[in-house]
Amino acid sequence: MSTVADVLAGADAAPVDLTGRSGTRALRDGLARVLMWTAFAVAVVPLVWILWTVAAEGGRLLIHSTWWTNSQVGVTARRVGGGATHAIQGTLLQAGVTALISVPIGVLTAVYLVEYGRGRVARLVSFMVGILTGVPSIVAGLFIYAVFMTTFGMQRAAIFVCLALTLLMIPTIVRSTEEMLKLVPNDLREASYALGVPKWKTISAVVLPTAFSGIVTGILLGLARIMGETAPLLILGPYTKAITANLFGGNMATLPTMINQDRDQAVTMPAYDRVWAAALTLILLILVLNLLGRVIGPRSKV
């Protein structure tokens, strides 16, 4: 990288004339300052606007206890009432199962990359994790559909949604865990080896516990990301109004599909309010996970 002297000499960027009239230079500086502050204000507007809209439109239903205890069975778009238990339960269940599959694979892959991996295999794994990070969620869903429905002729079920979400969650866990493991000081590993502790025990009893809270933060943020995913659900997880906990057969409702179901309803329909309420519930779930992650994160020992 070039030094500032190089840059000022015009090696890397247009040379800046520091001898000019100070009036225009000060003016430009002030203009840049105003511009940056404005940019920040512009960036915050959509956030506040979206959160405000969702809270204002959806808040009314959330304060009713029935929202949290009832499903939508027997409730049509024209009727008021019902709740989102079925969708909340489906979202949490699918997220939980997804985490159950992806966390071991993700954490162990990161352990491999940081503690074991050398040479070609490690580079290959790291490269493939990079590719997986970039796979669009709709392609992940399409892939699972191509394997299980088209090739094996199975029926759509919640477990396949979990598998598609797993593809999206693994790379985020690998990357965050990798960062955390790299932060564990080498002195700890060497001290453990000096005491005659085998490598696997060093990793499982010294390295992983040291990085534990950081890893948990990564998992929670990964969960928050996949909870809001809708694209694979459109292909693999049809909506239903009833509460179900069967992962291997039948349809299962989730909050994103509940929103998608009635998104085109007219403003006068009661279903319109439920769409915003479901959106608010989803945002609240994701916010809670995000906040949890941020509270745990700084407690990390590394």
Place this chain on the structure above:
Amino acid sequence: MSPPTSGPAVAGPSFPGDPVTGELASSAPGPFGPGAEGGRRGQGRLGDRLFGGAALGSGLTVVLLVTLIGVFLVSQALPALARNQANFFTSTEWVVSGDSPRFGIARLLWVTVLSSLMALAIAVPLGMAVALFLTQYAPRWLARPAAGAVDLLAAVPSIVFGLWGLRVLGPLTGGTQDFLRDHLGFIPLFSAGSVSSTTTIFLAGIVLAIMILPIITALSRDVFNQTPTTHKEAALALGATRWEMIRTAVLPFGKPGVISASMLGLGRALGETVAVMMLVSSLPAGSAWSWSLFGGGETFASKIALGAGEFDTPEKTGAYIAAGLVLFVLTFIVNAIARVVIERRKAFTE
């Protein structure tokens, strides 16, 4: 975003060939000979083999998964492509049922690229400015909560962006869209499109820009933060104003990072499904080709999502899988560029 480590990214904290950490420990006999403490060492080796094997197995699972994605997409797209009666790359038709299916991706590609580039055109300058604000201008008390607020935008699910864009933002952009159409209509990009409502590619571009803003901001912020203090202080010591300091020290240093961030943002925009599906009106079959931002249509991702109901035979599904394959390749190339750019910067700074 977690802070990037300053050390080389390829090697982990343990050193290759280090007698206590590397593989040598298991093969070379210890100072007391192979027989000493045989029981405990044997146990340790078994544990090491199991644990190391599990770690390697997980890594290989990831490799296998990515390979399978490629293999399945290609193997199921090929039969459908073989039956296709139209040119896959230049046709604008999309008829996948029947004995002589005719489908092509020309329109999908154009809508995908147009909406993503428009998002990029808005989000890159804005994201850079926000990142500069957070790293160079914001007072200390504001910097952290402000960065948190921008990150929070990334936590909003895409379907909520879609809902907000459809119900709130869309109707409000009607005036702007009419204005551009009326006054810049002589440019093909702004000519009158086939869609009369506000749900156009233009609207999707704006919402996509908001969705990728947090990624671009977070990554740019990281590289701007890494600008060596000596560079910045040298510029200031030479009498540069703050803006001149940013132009001469911060921006040249952060340029590869910003390019890489933009590419990752582009990758996200290309693959975004639900928001685009909700925000862009579909066109009836046989619509005339239009270059306009004020037209409708589908992107690769939204076409696949909208067509999910048609996935009843392998032939029909295959057509959509072919479109998915193109999207996969497209995002792969964009992400690869991002990685190459950032790796080269690492090589420079080491």
